[in-house]
Structures are given as structure tokens and as C-alpha cells.
Amino acid sequence: MSTRPYRVVQWATGALGRAVIRGVLERPDLELAGALVYDPAKVGMDAGTLAGRPATGIGATADPQEILDLDADCVVYAPGPDGDPFSGIETVCALLASGKNVIATHGYVYPRAHGPHMVAELEDACKRGGTSVHGTGVSPGFMSDLMPLTLTRLTRGINHVYVRECSDFSGHPSRRMVHQMLGFGKSEEAFLRAMRTTRGAMRTLASESLHLVAAGLGLELDEIDTDMDHRLAPADFTIAAGPVARGTVAASRWTFSAMAGGRPVITIEQIHKADAARIAEWGAPGYSIRVDGRPSIALSTDEDWVSNAISAAAAHALNAVPIVCAAEPGIRTFLDLPPIFGRLSARHAPGGAG
Known part of the structure; x- marks a missing residue:
């Protein structure tokens, strides 16, 4: 495991993406490295401000190349649930090949379901970047699998x-x-x-x-x-x-x-x-x-089994960051990784504040 915080990029800042940013800012083992947005009105806005938190000094960008050029360990890829979740596979492969692990919140739970061509494409990108790709979510990604x-x-x-x-x-x-x-x-x-x-x-x-x-x-x-x-x-x-x-x-x-x-x-x-x-x-x-x-x-x-489904989906992705970043390169599903658990809040941990 890394002794420094994992540098995380949030790809897309809808409701789920903003929840991910808030989660990154709350955890000492994670550090926000960047944020990609689709809305032109958000370009240049501080990522913390977008998430309803104090300014971080990190401006949001709409340029994928700026994200590819960043020094980061992981990208939480959350472009939204619209249509085919694999329409952006070229982007995912580019991120992987650039040396960034990818945790997707929509799709990529089990890419082998889609045949050898997709598997080969993802595995090649992972090999070039020395990275892993992992899919999470609530359903799919937890309750249905x-x-x-x-x-x-x-x-x-x-x-x-x-x-x-x-x-x-x-x-x-x-x-x-x-x-x-x-x-x-x-x-x-x-x-x-x-x-x-x-x-x-x-x-x-x-x-x-x-x-x-x-x-x-x-x-x-x-x-x-x-x-x-x-x-x-x-x-x-x-x-x-x-x-x-x-x-x-x-x-x-x-x-x-x-x-x-x-x-x-x-x-x-x-x-x-x-x-x-x-x-x-x-x-x-x-x-x-x-x-x-x-x-x-x-x-x-x-229907009240979880108090906030968006927050739960964000936590599921963030809790996977250390495990995925430490994994061997390649497609990594729940079947390949050790158990992924949440983290005790600092205010409840032994010796923690408050």
C-alpha cells in the first residue's frame, strides 16, 4: 500500500461526482488531483466549490488531455448512466494507458461478459500503463452481483x-x-x-x-x-x-x-x-x-435500505481506490480483488479527534 495519499481525479461532476469529491476531501489517504466537467459553465470553477466545500485550488477542466497529462493514481470515471456505458471505452483506455487506474461507477463490473475484443482492448491499455480497471456501483455493482x-x-x-x-x-x-x-x-x-x-x-x-x-x-x-x-x-x-x-x-x-x-x-x-x-x-x-x-x-x-444511494455509490468507488491502485495490472473485478471495506470515521477511531 502507498505511504502517501492516492491522487484521485473525478471525471464528471454530476450528483455522484460531487459526492466523490466530498469523499476525497474528507479522507487523509486520498488527495484530489483534478476534475473533468462537461458543462461549459463549470469550466474553471474550483472543484471544492462545485462540491459545496471550501476552495481547493484545483480548477475544473473540460479538456480530457489536461486530465491525461496530470500526475494522478486513479480516475473515478462517472460520466452518467445515459445510454451505452461503453461508448466511452476509448477514453477509459486512454486513461489507463496514461498510467491512471480507473474505477468506473457505471459499467465495467465484468467486461468479460462482452467478449474477447473488449477484454483485449482493456488489457492492452492496462499493460501499457501498468494500471487496473474496476467497475463499482449499487445496482449493478453491489445488490445485483x-x-x-x-x-x-x-x-x-x-x-x-x-x-x-x-x-x-x-x-x-x-x-x-x-x-x-x-x-x-x-x-x-x-x-x-x-x-x-x-x-x-x-x-x-x-x-x-x-x-x-x-x-x-x-x-x-x-x-x-x-x-x-x-x-x-x-x-x-x-x-x-x-x-x-x-x-x-x-x-x-x-x-x-x-x-x-x-x-x-x-x-x-x-x-x-x-x-x-x-x-x-x-x-x-x-x-x-x-x-x-x-x-x-x-x-x-x-426503499429506505440506504439513507442516500448517491453517497453510497460514491463511497463504494472511493473505498476501492487503495485496493485497485495496489492491484496487478489488468481487468479487476470483485472476483479478483481482496475484500473492500469502508473506513472508520476519524472522530470514532481509537485516538481520533472528538
């Missing part, structure tokens, strides 16, 4: 692994996310047309979790089956992102089943609701994980 694998330690003779995520978007303020990406408020015809593109991105992310769990269980998958269903709003209503008219789409359910030996062995179900109070079907918001084996294991949470 790491948590079910953890539960399998308590059972044997496993027949099936099931993960369910149900999300309520009634309080989500982003019209882009709720109305454009999820398709809520669209007519049924417009929704189905838009989901042709979304289907690929959803399957790409789910396949990483499915293949990661399968690899952890020693399974070879035959294929991944994808199914999508939706429900219409029973009446006009308004949510934080805007109005949803009666008869337009107000909920969707995606089911991804990993097949082996002609049967589903791992299933991930993702349910999105514009307003869970108005769409009771498919259950309440929260997570459910079930491992059918001897014995069978079930774990369920409600």
Missing part, C-alpha cells in the same frame, strides 16, 4: 439465484431520466419505439452482473433471455419530473434470465415505477435476493 454471491456462502446445491430491484421515481427530478430514458409519460407506441434503444443498454449492464455471478458460481452460460413488460397510468398525476397523463406508460418491468443447460439459473428483475403509490402491481419498492439451495436464503429490503 456482489450481494447474491455473498449470500451463496451460506448454502450449497444451488438451483437458482434471483435478484429483484423495484424503484420509485416519483421524487426523481430529472425529466431526462424519467421521461426520456425510462419512457414514462409516453404513449404506448412511442414507449415501445424508444425502448428498442434502451433495451440494448439495459441488457448490456444486466449481462455483466449475470456473468459475474455465474463466474463466481463456476457456471458457463448459454445465453441471456430478455423480457420487458409495462403498465399504463390509471389516471392523470404529477411527479417531480413532470406530469404523467392517463393512458401513458407509468411502469415497466425488465427481466433478464441467464440460461444454462436449457433453464434459467440466474434472474435479475428490474422494476421502474413513475409513482409506486399508483402502480401497486409487481410489488413495493426495494430489493429482494433469493438463493434457492440447501438451505434457501432470502434477503429483502424496503
